[in-house]
Amino acid sequence: MTEIPASHRDMLERPLFGHLGTVKPDGAPQVTPVWFVWDGEFLAFTTSTQRRKYHHVVANPNVALSVNDPEQPYRYLEVRGTVERIEPDTDADFFFQLADRYGFEMGRGDLGDAPYRVKILVRPTHTTQQG
Amino acid sequence: MTEIPASHRDMLERPLFGHLGTVKPDGAPQVTPVWFVWDGEFLAFTTSTQRRKYHHVVANPNVALSVNDPEQPYRYLEVRGTVERIEPDTDADFFFQLADRYGFEMGRGDLGDAPYRVKILVRPTHTTQQG
Numbered sequence: 001m002t003e004i005p006a007s008h009r010d011m012l013e014r015p016l017f018g019h020l021g022t023v024k025p026d027g028a029p030q031v032t033p034v035w036f037v038w039d040g041e042f043l044a045f046t047t048s049t050q051r052r053k054y055h056h057v058v059a060n061p062n063v064a065l066s067v068n069d070p071e072q073p074y075r076y077l078e079v080r081g082t083v084e085r086i087e088p089d090t091d092a093d094f095f096f097q098l099a100d101r102y103g104f105e106m107g108r109g110d111l112g113d114a115p116y117r118v119k120i121l122v123r124p125t126h127t128t129q130q131g
Numbered sequence: 132m133t134e135i136p137a138s139h140r141d142m143l144e145r146p147l148f149g150h151l152g153t154v155k156p157d158g159a160p161q162v163t164p165v166w167f168v169w170d171g172e173f174l175a176f177t178t179s180t181q182r183r184k185y186h187h188v189v190a191n192p193n194v195a196l197s198v199n200d201p202e203q204p205y206r207y208l209e210v211r212g213t214v215e216r217i218e219p220d221t222d223a224d225f226f227f228q229l230a231d232r233y234g235f236e237m238g239r240g241d242l243g244d245a246p247y248r249v250k251i252l253v254r255p256t257h258t259t260q261q262g
Contacts, residue, residue: 017204019150019197021160028193029152029160032259033207062159066150070201073148076164128163 002124004038008077011067012038015102020045021064022056030056035098036065042123043079046095048116057083063122075131081124089117133255135169139208142198143169146233151176152195153187161187166229167196173254174210177226179247188214194253206262212255220248 004012020034030052037044043065047053057063061083069075089095092114099106108114135143151165161183168175174196178184188194192214199207220226223245230237242248 017199019152019162019199021150021152021162021195023154023158023160026193027154027158027191028211029154029162029195030209030211031150031152031160031162031195031197032209033197033199033204060158062157064152064160064162066162066164068148068150068164073164078161078163080159080161 002081002126004077004079004124004127005129008127008129011069011075011077012036012043012079016067016070018065018067020053021066022053023060023062024052024056025059034065035102037098037101042084042121043081044094045120045122046089046098047118047120048113049118050113050116054118054120057120058086065122069131072131076129078128079124080126081122083120084123085121087119087121089119090115092117094119133212133257135208135210135255135258136260139206139258139260142200142206142208143167143174143210147198147201149196149198151184152197153184154191154193155183155187156190165196166233168229168232173215173252174212175225176251176253177220177229178249178251179244180249181244181247185249185251188251189217196253200262203262207260209259210255211257212253214251215254216252218250218252220250221246223248225250
């Protein structure tokens with residue numbers, strides 16, 4: 001199991017935006033800003049089965065997350081890993097756990113795609129860091 | 132040619148950090164923070180022929196850049212594109228053009244890898260944006 005270096009663990013613990021890279025079936029990358037949470041074993045993301053990101057990781061479970069420190073922009077952490085599990089989140093509990101973590105106010109009734117929500121669990125395999 | 136939407140063009144004009152996704156020869160993504168500049172036709176990055184990113188784009192020219200707005204974090208732009216040219220930057224002029232753009236103070240004598248520096252020019256093919 002890959003350890004997240006202690007020097008950069010705060011970057012997964014703080015509610016910073018990550019930029020998640022996935023690979024499309026044609027072999028080209030996609031990168032989009034994401035919410036995430038780190039539980040010491042898995043990096044977890046929310047998406048829905050209607051999104052491209054979901055279809056990419058079903059076909060190719062390799063992902064990479066890049067986070068930089070807004071207060072020290074040359075300090076960064078990249079975590080590469082593999083999607084190990086995809087769990088249904090049809091009650092959107094995980095979505096709202098992330099929304100709370102990121103201070104995003106949204107009513108449950110406003111999340112139209114709850115029936116399609118999933119929790120994506122990534123096991124880190126490599127890290128690269130600077131600063 | 133893909134137009135960058137006028138609503139999000141400022142995100143390429145401001146010296147914001149981008150997160151550049153490339154694909155490794157094994158099909159897994161890599162994402163790292165980068166400096167970039169947009170000239171209306173190409174997104175340009177600096178790297179060196181000693182870096183993994185260089186070898187990735189030589190083997191697979193597809194890249195994606197994700198930028199979010201630090202003042203409005205749900206506002207973002209993703210630009211996907213193709214590396215069209217790689218130019219030598221062995222005098223590091225392009226490197227220091229970027230360093231100036233990002234307010235990074237560094238003496239020319241401190242850049243050890245100048246002989247290996249290259250300028251990577253990406254032609255956008257698709258954009259995705261929000262906010």
